[in-house]
Amino acid sequence: MKISQRAQSVPPSATIAVTARAKELKAQGVDVVGFGAGEPDFDTPEYIKEAAIKALKDGKTKYTPAAGIIELRKAVAQKLARDNGLKYAPEQVVVNIGGKHSVYEAMQAVLDPGDEVLLPRPYWVTYPEAIKLAGAVTKVIETDKANSYKITPEQLKKAITPKTAMLVLNSPSNPGGFMYTPDELRALAQVLEGTQVGVMSDEIYEKLIYGDSKFISFAALSEDAYNRTLTLNGLSKAFSMTGWRLGYTAGPLDVIKAMCRLQDHMTSNPVTFAQYGAIAALGPEADAAVEKMRVEFEKRGKFMAERLNSIDGITCAEPTGAFYCFPDISAHFGRTIGGAQIADSMEFATALLEQANVALVPGAPFGCGDNARLSFACSMEQITKGLDRLEKWLAQ
């Protein structure tokens, strides 16, 4: 059978080779330290599991409306009002099968072939693929270390053309945990006023923020921002529910209705009993459950960034959110370490894994070949052990 051009256009994940090799080594009994994880290492809080178990026992095992049960859409609307100061009717919320699905479906709902989507670099690896699958064209906006990997209003203004349909924002970000301040977001929102550009604001790391960082939803900046924004979020990261596959999108009613129509035919509803777990997750126990994990992540992120900065030829900004460090490792490019030539982040990651048994994710697939992503969703012991190995390996 032939493979469609659409499927052929999607490359295998460039990060998978390293992850697969790490698994292979582990299976052979090698003691690999893994910094690749994109998920919290905590278990889902007990009260959430109990709600889903109860739902199963109560027979909540059948189809629900494709957009999710109304109780959950209400719970999401209440969460967005309480935490983010956003007023959405439950009908303006669609529950998706994970945040990744939210991204895909939102793009399918609003993008046409030839539309341009502005994507600040570095970016989460899924965005360019979802843009391409919607027939649209990615226009990368460059950022660098000097501006903390954030775009400026001037850059945004310059990047907008008559074909620009969407700006993708992800703050706090994967891969760097970089975060825009409310004033920085306000300045970006002002540039968009009077334009046709919509915003997809992926706020999935909203709850995992550190130091004196302040989170604000893009849609909460002004009435204009509210009207042009799709707010994406999910339960994977904040509640350690990656396997539950629950994300959600809120926004203008006509766009949400269009997403619901697509969802009707693509997936139908998110898993029924998982939706009851989500209602519990977003309920009164939410803040305490999240705070426990946030505090632990904050300690680890600070520690990891400090340790990375103490290693020769590595510089790393302290993450302000999410659970990733994204150090610049490029000072080591051009070296030969343990017989392996290191020309780029892929070769760096491969050699480090083979020789020192530390797995990290090369920065190239995130659009930043000078960097590497290290997740601190692992214990302090693992962080210490892995960075000791990295330091020793680089000191050769």
Ligand SMILES: Cc1ncc(COP(=O)(O)O)c(C=O)c1O
């Ligand atoms: C920026 C960002 N958005 C969305 C997601 C989607 O997460 P999920 O599909 O597990 O909800 C991820 C997961 O890695 C992410 O990093």
